[in-house]
Amino acid sequence: MKTIYTIIICFLLANITHAQERYLTKNGSITFFSSAPMEDIKADNNQVLSIIDASNGNMAISILMKSFMFKKALMQEHFNENYVESDKYPKATFKGQILNFDTLKDTSTKAQVKGSLTIHGVSKEVTIEANITKKSDTINVEGEFFVNVADFNIKIPAVVVNNIAKKIKVSFKLNHTPYKK
Amino acid sequence: MKKILLTTFVLIFCIQTNAQDDLLNVLDNETPKDANQDIVTSTFKGTRILNGHSIENRKDKELEFIISHRFGALNLGIEELFGLDQSNIRFALEYGLNNNLTAGFGRSSFQKTYDIFLKYSLVKQRKEEHSFPFAISLFGSVAARSQKAVAGKERSFGESLSYVGQVLMARKVSASFSYQITPTYVHKNTVLKSSDPHDIFALGLGSRLKVSNRVSINGEYFINFNKTVSINSRNAMAIGVDIETGGHVFQLILSNAITMIEKSFISETTGNFFGGDIHFGFNISRTF
Numbered sequence: 001m002k003t004i005y006t007i008i009i010c011f012l013l014a015n016i017t018h019a020q021e022r023y024l025t026k027n028g029s030i031t032f033f034s035s036a037p038m039e040d041i042k043a044d045n046n047q048v049l050s051i052i053d054a055s056n057g058n059m060a061i062s063i064l065m066k067s068f069m070f071k072k073a074l075m076q077e078h079f080n081e082n083y084v085e086s087d088k089y090p091k092a093t094f095k096g097q098i099l100n101f102d103t104l105k106d107t108s109t110k111a112q113v114k115g116s117l118t119i120h121g122v123s124k125e126v127t128i129e130a131n132i133t134k135k136s137d138t139i140n141v142e143g144e145f146f147v148n149v150a151d152f153n154i155k156i157p158a159v160v161v162n163n164i165a166k167k168i169k170v171s172f173k174l175n176h177t178p179y180k181k
Numbered sequence: 182m183k184k185i186l187l188t189t190f191v192l193i194f195c196i197q198t199n200a201q202d203d204l205l206n207v208l209d210n211e212t213p214k215d216a217n218q219d220i221v222t223s224t225f226k227g228t229r230i231l232n233g234h235s236i237e238n239r240k241d242k243e244l245e246f247i248i249s250h251r252f253g254a255l256n257l258g259i260e261e262l263f264g265l266d267q268s269n270i271r272f273a274l275e276y277g278l279n280n281n282l283t284a285g286f287g288r289s290s291f292q293k294t295y296d297i298f299l300k301y302s303l304v305k306q307r308k309e310e311h312s313f314p315f316a317i318s319l320f321g322s323v324a325a326r327s328q329k330a331v332a333g334k335e336r337s338f339g340e341s342l343s344y345v346g347q348v349l350m351a352r353k354v355s356a357s358f359s360y361q362i363t364p365t366y367v368h369k370n371t372v373l374k375s376s377d378p379h380d381i382f383a384l385g386l387g388s389r390l391k392v393s394n395r396v397s398i399n400g401e402y403f404i405n406f407n408k409t410v411s412i413n414s415r416n417a418m419a420i421g422v423d424i425e426t427g428g429h430v431f432q433l434i435l436s437n438a439i440t441m442i443e444k445s446f447i448s449e450t451t452g453n454f455f456g457g458d459i460h461f462g463f464n465i466s467r468t469f
Contacts, residue, residue: 026211047215049208060204066218073240073277074468078425081223082394087356090218095205157395159426179207 021055023139023176030063030172032147034165041075041164043068050174052139057101059113059141061094061174083154084120092119096126098141104134113141119152130172137178144171214310221306224316224353225361227430228275228283228300229464230387231401231419232438232446235361236318236351238302239277239468247273247287247466249441251434256457264460271441291440298322298345306353320347324444336371343369345443347385357391365403367444378407381448389423397423399432403447417450432464 028048034041049062065086070076080086096115098104104111114127130143146167149156156164225235228245239245249271253264261267273287273296281302288295299321306316326341344367351361363385372379387401403417419436437452438445439460452458 022207024207024211026213047213049211051204051207051211053204058204060208062205062208062212064212064215064218067215072468073243073280077223077240082425085356085394093205155394157426 021053022179023052023054024179025050025174025176028061028172028174030170032068033169033171035169036163036165038162041070043070043076043079045069048172048174050141050176051179052098052141052176054101054139057098059094059096059098059115063092065090065092089119089121092117094118098130098132101134104132106133106135108133108140108142117147119147120154122152124151139176141174141176142172144169146170219307219309219311221308221316221353224306224351224359225389225399226397226423226425227432227464227466229432230361230389231399231421231432231434231464232417232436232441233363233385233387233401233403233443234300234318234320234347234349235387236302236316236349238281238283238300238318239275241277241280243277244469245275245466246469247271247275247464249273249462249464251436251439251441251460251462253439254452254458254460256459269439269441287442289440289442289445291445292326293328294324294326294442294445296322296324296442300349306351315350315352318349318351320349320443321345322443324442340371343367343444345447347443357397358388360386360388362386363403365443365447367448369444369448372409372411374411377409377411381405381407381409383407383447385447395425399423405448407448409448412449412451414448415450415453417446418454429468430464430466434462434464435459436462 026049027046028050029044029046030048031042031044045063045068047064047067052059065084066080068079070079094115094117096113099112099114108131111130111132112127113130116123117126128143128145130141133140147170148167150166225237227235228237228239229235251269253261253267255263257264269291271287271289273285275283275285277283283300285298301319303319304313304317307313322345324343330336346366348364349361351359353359365383365385367381369379383403383405385401385403389397389399391397399421401419405414405416408414415437417436417438419434421432421434424431437454437458438450440446440449
């Protein structure tokens with residue numbers, strides 16, 4: 001009987017300490033912006049999921065492609081249907097680590113986030129600069145970076161080459177709060 | 182001693198499972214279930230398969246301008262430049278009142294006909310949890326012929342009207358193949374001869390096959406169960422290509438029908454496709 005108690009306590013301990021270390025958001029925002037000679041295209045996604053493990057600075061982000069909202073519905077349809085092929089690749093993900101996570105403070109501090117970014121089924125190692133504010137009850141991660149469309153095997157046909165930028169600016173704002181299971 | 186060993190083992194085990202507990206998996210579990218993510222979209226590229234309507238609607242507050250052309254028959258030969266000298270045109274404005282309801286207003290040169298229509302998306306095809314195998318849209322239109330009648334055959338406005346009701350049922354089988362079945366009812370207030378039917382039932386069959394992300398090949402056939410005898414009407418068929426370029430969908434069409442509204446091409450097509458009465462045509466749409 002004692003053995004069983006020990007096992008249960010061990011499990012609980014491991015899980016409790018664990019739960020306190022994680023920070024999650026379910027409504028992070030990611031915006032992308034394409035600036036081309038013919039037109040500017042912008043899309044917002046306010047349902048981004050992101051999680052940080054505060055014990056080691058590990059971070060993961062999950063983005064549903066169909067949740068990107070465009071000004072024109074037809075653009076949104078084409079984005080999902082022809083460019084990122086959302087039926088085949090419903091999510092973009094990031095998995096990596098915030099470098100020197102322990103040194104971050106409760107004021108906005110520049111930090112590097114390094115890891116693997118997967119879009120359209122293609123993974124690429126990236127290092128992104130972010131401004132991170134670490135408090136006891138929130139971890140805010142903000143910043144922007146450029147995505148080279150060709151790196152992710154997304155083809156821009158010749159007819160719209162003046163409408164879509166080859167490099168897309170991606171801005172992110174992720175406000176994590178402690179994650180309770 | 183045994184207990185200490187066991188404790189150590191369990192602790193290590195716990196820590197290990199936690200390390201393996203992937204952060205992305207946690208996010209997967211936390212992803213809220215959004216019913217809209219299950220909806221199958223882009224069954225067809227345009228609001229038309231070729232001649233007839235597809236289940237697709239314009240989105241909320243979107244205005245689409247459509248210009249359609251059908252030229253003369255290819256078998257008219259070089260003198261008529263294989264039909265290109267003759268031309269039927271319809272232009273139309275179609276507006277999404279909301280994501281599921283589209284209203285349209287068009288004008289065809291053939292018999293100087295005005296038409297209005299409403300199309301409502303009743304049921305959407307869904308996958309996964311709320312799985313539903315096909316989509317259903319309802320279509321209704323009224324067409325008014327404004328061409329002056331010959332002396333002695335004058336019509337009142339009411340007598341110039343005809344009505345069309347359709348139930349559009351479509352299934353996107355895979356990313357590249359979709360088909361549609363369209364039971365159709367046409368009513369005409371006036372017919373040419375008393376032996377011609379006022380009420381016409383027809384069944385439309387349509388499909389599209391995507392050959393690349395931006396190009397698809399479409400086919401369409403309407404089986405008319407109540408043929409108009411006085412003009413020897415035939416079933417309307419069409420094959421064509423959809424090409425999508427940004428804000429446009431461009432459709433190139435070969436059909437034995439020369440008109441672009443339902444009541445006409447379903448019940449008044451006289452061309453024999455395999456006899457060479459093939460009309461080249463196109464639909465261009467621009468969305469604002």
